[in-house]
Amino acid sequence: MEEQLDFHRDTWVEIDLDAIEENITMLKKFMNDETEIIAIVKANGYGHGDAQVAKTALEAGATRLAVAFMDEALSLRNNRIEAPILVLGASRPKDAHLAAKYNITLTVFQLEWLQAAQSYLHKTDKLFVHLKIDSGMGRIGIRKKEELNKIEAFLKKDNRFVLEGVFTHFATADEFDPTYLNRQLNRFLQFVRELKAKPRCIHCSNSAATLRFPRLNFNAVRFGIAMYGLSPSQEMINELPFSLKEAFSLQTKLVHIKKVKKGDKISYGATYEAEEETWIGTLPIGYADGWIRKLSGQEVLIDGIRVPIVGRICMDQCMIKLPNYFPVGTNVTLIGSQNKETISINEIAAKLETINYEIPCMISSRVPRIYKRDGQIIDIRNPVLFR
Ligand SMILES: Cc1ncc(COP(=O)(O)O)c(C=O)c1O
Incomplete structure (x- = not known):
């Protein structure tokens, strides 16, 4: 490394942003339709660097971003990224105003949460929300149709909430046997049918489902691990519809x-x-x-x-x-x-x-990341220096 580089140790991560771009471009060609790509950049872009990956993915054709927590979304906004950002995990009701202020879309799945969040919203706020359905992952989400009905009715009464999306997450999309995935899909469909007004964004596919079952795309896919050039599972390595490039x-x-x-x-x-x-x-x-x-x-x-x-x-x-x-x-x-x-x-x-998934995530922030385009370094991030 040359002297002018902004770190002072001989260990670094190199991120090939061209690979991220190529993986998204190949996905767009493969889908060949209007399906939106939500680029998943949680956990600092799976350890690659959230802002750099987000910018590259958006340039390549992704239209939305998703992260796990509010702080990750705010960090992207701090990096002047203006695309819609969905927080996939649970947020705190008291952060509802902050989310609205920064145009951050929250995942919601509890009536009590909405009731609490309501009191934190300012008069002119617009908070975009996506409903999370727990169709079989068992993590977060609505599990009963009555809960869904109550939540939909609640949202309808307060126009500061904008119901933009509904989604679920598959537990076994990367495994050969599709039995459990089909069970989850059927459950999700029942919930979507139950909604009186269909939101604009309906999504359920992670990388594995996107690459294996294009018929499940609805109108958006959540593309994570494959965007970074990695197969969602060992089982899928020989089944990928196009080759992925590790970044x-x-x-x-x-x-x-x-x-x-x-x-x-x-x-x-x-x-x-x-x-x-x-x-x-x-x-x-x-x-x-x-x-x-x-x-x-x-x-x-x-x-x-x-x-x-x-x-x-x-x-x-x-x-x-x-x-x-x-x-x-x-x-x-x-x-x-x-x-x-x-x-x-x-x-x-x-x-x-x-x-x-675990490997790039576990390479700690002590290791500087350098970003390359066309073989040239375009950015260096050294979190240790800027703590
Ligand atoms: C809710 C949700 N959607 C999408 C993804 C992206 O999955 P993948 O990286 O397998 O594409 C994740 C990742 O864990 C997730 O938790």
């Missing part, structure tokens, strides 16, 4: 190298012992960066070859076993490609026995 890579550099003798030990607990004379390199990344201790033994790329992490991963550093000498400053890729070798997010997820 996230994790890079570091060798900061130290030494030759150790047979029997020398490495890192906390002295758990790794060199079996022969061995080159050991040190990388400036550790579990405080989200590169957790369970990744000991995971391979990384140096000069296009795979080498293992040896010994325990420390808070800020870890060690790798090298086949020969490399100069300090040599690039090391933890996630991403070098020459013909690739370490994908899916490989790290498999090593940690988890889903790919």
Whole structure:
């Protein structure tokens, strides 16, 4: 990295915004209709960076954004993003006015919530809301038609509330067996039919459903993991209707190298012992960066070859076993490609026995993010410097 870059450590995440753009463009071609794309940028854009991903997705044709919490929506507004934003999770009634003020759409599913929120709304406020139906996810949402009827009647009486949408969320869209998804869909349809006036936005599909069952799109889809270039599940990898491009890579550099003798030990607990004379390199990344201790033994790329992490991963550093000498400053890729070798997010997820969603989310804010367009750096975010 050049000196002018706005951070001072040799570990960084690189986000290829062209990949985000391409994934949205491919989705638009695949859907080939007027379905709106709601780009899901919660959790700081799945760890990629919410504002940068949001701007790219909107440029590529998404028309709306969604986040989990109010603070995430406000952060997007602070970044001068004006597109409609839906908060998917529960908000506090006392934040109803703030939501209206910043044109943030809230998810609602409790009559009591609406009654409480009403008292916080100012006279001229307009609060856009989407009703959440719990069709089988069991998380948040309306579960009984009587509740829906009461909520619809309540909303009708106070024109400061604008009922713009109704939605549900599938629990198993990424699994082969569609039985449970169909059950959820039927339940959702019953609720939609129950509404006296149909809201403008009806949506139920996450990435998996969008890519597998276009007939369920209604008039909007909520596109998350696939926008970042990741398959919603291992099962779906060979079933994707178009190829996805991973946007996230994790890079570091060798900061130290030494030759150790047979029997020398490495890192906390002295758990790794060199079996022969061995080159050991040190990388400036550790579990405080989200590169957790369970990744000991995971391979990384140096000069296009795979080498293992040896010994325990420390808070800020870890060690790798090298086949020969490399100069300090040599690039090391933890996630991403070098020459013909690739370490994908899916490989790290498999090593940690988890889903790919978790991997970019867990790389902590201590790791600066740099953003690339056409191979050029266009933005750098270093949350540590701006705390
Ligand atoms: C309510 C809701 N909709 C949509 C999404 C996006 O799902 P995906 O990332 O699988 O596309 C999520 C993600 O968890 C969600 O909670």
